Amino acid sequence: MALKTIGIIGAGQMGSGIVHVCALAGYDVLIHDVSTERIQSGLATITGNLARQQSKGHITEEARKAALGHIRAAENLDNLADADLVIESATENEQVKRKIFAQVSPLLKPEAMLATNTSSISITRLAASTDRPERFIGIHFMNPVPVMELVELVRGIATGDETFEAAKTFVAKLGKTIAVAEDFPGFMVNRILLPMINEAIYTLYEGVGTVVAIDTAMRLGANHPMGPLQLADFIGLDTCLSIMQVLYEGLADSKYRPCPLLVKYVEAGWLGRKTQRGFYDYRGEKPVPTR
Numbered sequence: 001m002a003l004k005t006i007g008i009i010g011a012g013q014m015g016s017g018i019v020h021v022c023a024l025a026g027y028d029v030l031i032h033d034v035s036t037e038r039i040q041s042g043l044a045t046i047t048g049n050l051a052r053q054q055s056k057g058h059i060t061e062e063a064r065k066a067a068l069g070h071i072r073a074a075e076n077l078d079n080l081a082d083a084d085l086v087i088e089s090a091t092e093n094e095q096v097k098r099k100i101f102a103q104v105s106p107l108l109k110p111e112a113m114l115a116t117n118t119s120s121i122s123i124t125r126l127a128a129s130t131d132r133p134e135r136f137i138g139i140h141f142m143n144p145v146p147v148m149e150l151v152e153l154v155r156g157i158a159t160g161d162e163t164f165e166a167a168k169t170f171v172a173k174l175g176k177t178i179a180v181a182e183d184f185p186g187f188m189v190n191r192i193l194l195p196m197i198n199e200a201i202y203t204l205y206e207g208v209g210t211v212v213a214i215d216t217a218m219r220l221g222a223n224h225p226m227g228p229l230q231l232a233d234f235i236g237l238d239t240c241l242s243i244m245q246v247l248y249e250g251l252a253d254s255k256y257r258p259c260p261l262l263v264k265y266v267e268a269g270w271l272g273r274k275t276q277r278g279f280y281d282y283r284g285e286k287p288v289p290t291r
């Protein structure tokens with residue numbers, strides 16, 4: 001199954017990163033979101049990030065230009081009809097994703113593959129909302145996509161061997177390393193990472209330490225490159241909450257209960273870097289802790 005054209009649904013921080021690495025690897029890429037503004041904002045991010053990579057000497061000017069030449073906006077879902085693989089990277093909400101798959105499936109070629117970049121939701125359940133569960137797979141990229149080397153591959157119960165092999169070849173062509181996970185809530189990375197972040201938020205909620213103290217403790221005491229609250233802001237607090245809810249409901253264990261303080265931040269619309277405020281306020285020159 002030779003892949004040439006890749007469609008990406010969702011032009012947020014992850015979707016734009018996936019477009020970026022696919023275009024650099026030489027694929028033709030179509031980028032779709034709910035509005036022209038969202039697509040344009042994704043394109044602006046990609047253009048800026050490619051320029052930064054070039055200025056740091058990580059890619060050549062020719063590679064940057066060639067990558068930009070591979071990317072096209074897809075204003076409507078019908079524009080994805082030519083794609084050989086469509087990767088959904090919209091908001092981490094099962095209803096949103098199911099609706100997208102129900103809408104896009106009938107528009108695609110019968111042989112086209114479908115994938116999701118979900119952080120936690122069941123691949124088997126999402127596959128069931130398509131007309132091709134055997135051609136459906138979880139391709140879970142890490143944030144920021146151009147920098148992070150890992151991709152988790154997750155097979156649903158119906159995912160065919162041909163789809164799995166094609167996904168492996170695709171990820172290898174992007175220069176990423178694969179870790180294969182079974183289809184359980186949160187797969188591997190987020191099953192381990194998110195409870196740690198949630199515990200950091202409980203540690204803040206219970207007054208054990210301040211935002212800065214907790215992040216300093218984990219950076220210097222556990223040698224993490226970023227503190228857990230800084231990382232939560234980077235991931236997006238809405239995404240963190242959705243993942244914790246999937247773990248809590250899917251594994252039915254109270255140890256995954258989302259911290260009420262995380263819920264409160266999301267209810268306030270303080271979603272981290274993407275809204276300029278989360279555990280830190282990013283509107284000034286330097287991030288300032290909000291607690």
Ligand SMILES: NC(=O)c1ccc[n+]([C@@H]2O[C@H](COP(=O)([O-])OP(=O)(O)OC[C@H]3O[C@@H](n4cnc5c(N)ncnc54)[C@H](O)[C@@H]3O)[C@@H](O)[C@H]2O)c1
Binds near residue numbers: 100117120142234236
């Ligand atoms: N943030 C991370 O660190 C991270 C890491 C790995 C995977 N993921 C997963 O990637 C996915 C996207 O996360 P993100 O961080 O890019 O979120 P984001 O909020 O930055 O972007 C989500 C995008 O989806 C778009 N969208 C919503 N509904 C849509 C629809 N019906 N059709 C088309 N587009 C729609 C939104 O307009 C938005 O642009 C989620 O499933 C998330 O769990 C996130």
